[in-house]
Amino acid sequence: MAGLAAALVLGTLGLGTGQKSYIASAQEKMPMMEVKIDNFTFGPAALTVPVGTTVTWINKDDIPHTVVSTDDSKTFKSKVLDTDEKFSFTFSKAGTYPYFCSIHPKMTGKVIVQ
Amino acid sequence: MAGKVKDEILHDHNHDGIDRRGFLKCMAWAGTGAFCVMQGGVLKSYSLSRIPELNAKEAMGELSFVQISDSHMGFNKPANPDVAGTLKAAVDKINGLSATPEFMLHTGDISHLSKPEEFDTVDQILKNAKPKDVFYVPGEHDVLNDDGKQFLERYGKGSKGGGWYSFDKKGVHFVGLVNVMNLKAGGLGTLGHEQLEWLEDDVKHLKHSTPIVVFAHIPLWSVYPEWGWGTEDSAQALAYLKKFGSVTVLNGHIHQTMQKVEGNVTFHTAASTAFPQPAPGKADSPGPMKVPAEQLKSVLGITDVNYVQGQHALAVVDSTLA
Numbered sequence: 001m002a003g004l005a006a007a008l009v010l011g012t013l014g015l016g017t018g019q020k021s022y023i024a025s026a027q028e029k030m031p032m033m034e035v036k037i038d039n040f041t042f043g044p045a046a047l048t049v050p051v052g053t054t055v056t057w058i059n060k061d062d063i064p065h066t067v068v069s070t071d072d073s074k075t076f077k078s079k080v081l082d083t084d085e086k087f088s089f090t091f092s093k094a095g096t097y098p099y100f101c102s103i104h105p106k107m108t109g110k111v112i113v114q
Numbered sequence: 115m116a117g118k119v120k121d122e123i124l125h126d127h128n129h130d131g132i133d134r135r136g137f138l139k140c141m142a143w144a145g146t147g148a149f150c151v152m153q154g155g156v157l158k159s160y161s162l163s164r165i166p167e168l169n170a171k172e173a174m175g176e177l178s179f180v181q182i183s184d185s186h187m188g189f190n191k192p193a194n195p196d197v198a199g200t201l202k203a204a205v206d207k208i209n210g211l212s213a214t215p216e217f218m219l220h221t222g223d224i225s226h227l228s229k230p231e232e233f234d235t236v237d238q239i240l241k242n243a244k245p246k247d248v249f250y251v252p253g254e255h256d257v258l259n260d261d262g263k264q265f266l267e268r269y270g271k272g273s274k275g276g277g278w279y280s281f282d283k284k285g286v287h288f289v290g291l292v293n294v295m296n297l298k299a300g301g302l303g304t305l306g307h308e309q310l311e312w313l314e315d316d317v318k319h320l321k322h323s324t325p326i327v328v329f330a331h332i333p334l335w336s337v338y339p340e341w342g343w344g345t346e347d348s349a350q351a352l353a354y355l356k357k358f359g360s361v362t363v364l365n366g367h368i369h370q371t372m373q374k375v376e377g378n379v380t381f382h383t384a385a386s387t388a389f390p391q392p393a394p395g396k397a398d399s400p401g402p403m404k405v406p407a408e409q410l411k412s413v414l415g416i417t418d419v420n421y422v423q424g425q426h427a428l429a430v431v432d433s434t435l436a
Contacts, residue, residue: 040341040399062191062402064227064258070299080227080258083191100299103254106342108299 042109056088180215181417183366184386188226193389193402221366222253222331253331254294291330303332303345325360333365338394385415412436
């Protein structure tokens with residue numbers, strides 16, 4: 001985050017070609033995080049990420065699972081994920097996003113986007 | 115002779131037809147093949163190896179049906195790479211029963227991933243069973259991705275709402291319930307308000323002496339909530355059944371046999387035809403349990419149920435596929 005802030009400051013001040021290169025490098029370094037589904041648990045169960053992060057869930061169980069946000073509008077909802085299948089969602093707004101496996105509702109997790 | 119006396123439970127301290135010690139003994143046998151029968155209000159239990167000693171009258175009721183569960187067609191992991199083969203073995207077992215069951219109940223998880231070809235395969239295999247009628251309730255694996263639309267199209271003709279229904283056979287009232295839809299985060303199986311209202315109305319006009327059989331996928335009793343093995347609002351459903359003298363609740367989902375008696379209600383879960391799951395809390399998760407290949411059929415099974423008119427409760431018999 002510190003680096004990002006520094007780049008923004010440089011960009012605002014219009015020092016050299018800082019702004020342009022910052023955008024390019026930001027795209028290359030789009031934050032990515034992984035949540036592993038293993039033994040009927042989301043790991044980590046609570047994940048904190050910066051805005052713009054793409055979170056990928058991967059199912060390592062022998063049993064299918066889903067990743068479904070618990071809000072009424074179902075901000076994100078995966079298809080059923082069989083073993084080794086993945087689901088990704090990019091969090092573009094800050095907030096707390098609780099989710100669960102709609103097949104095994106005891107499995108819950110949350111993504112905190114800052 | 116001494117052995118024979120030892121295995122029969124003849125005490126009924128509370129006059130409720132249940133001998134506590136005897137019941138525990140019956141529980142201990144569950145999973146290895148036990149035969150528990152209520153006769154004249156007394157629970158008797160026999161190990162499966164002694165079934166041939168029982169006379170035909172005891173073994174064959176006026177109404178006989180069989181429960182199978184958790185076929186998980188499409189599952190192909192090491193716990194059982196051939197779930198079609200073990201389902202066929204279950205059909206062979208059913209066809210070999212001394213009294214041909216009149217129909218079958220499938221208590222859900224027919225398929226593993228709700229794929230049409232998985233349902234097709236099960237349908238094909240079950241066509242070879244002597245009983246031709248099959249009554250289904252869905253498991254959570256049967257309603258993936260489409261809120262159960264496909265399940266209802268295939269198996270839900272004449273059912274209400276999310277697939278619940280009832281029917282009568284030889285004086286026994288059967289109720290198929292659905293507790294795998296609209297599950298809430300952190301929760302257990304759910305019946306829901308609409309289904310509960312329907313159930314109350316469905317049984318309201320029945321005589322108290324009518325034997326009731328309720329079947330649903332997830333247990334309607336609290337087996338192990340930590341693993342989701344229970345149903346949030348099952349107490350409400352059971353309250354509507356309190357007035358009946360004989361209620362038998364048949365479930366699946368937990369891939370192991372288990373039995374509990376509470377007043378006039380006998381709860382029973384069937385083995386899977388596909389793969390076993392660990393005993394409650396005995397593993398990190400309820401995932402498929404791997405056993406040596408040669409032992410697999412001894413942890414899979416079918417459940418045979420007999421009802422004799424005039425007798426208090428139904429006899430529930432678990433047999434392994436071994």
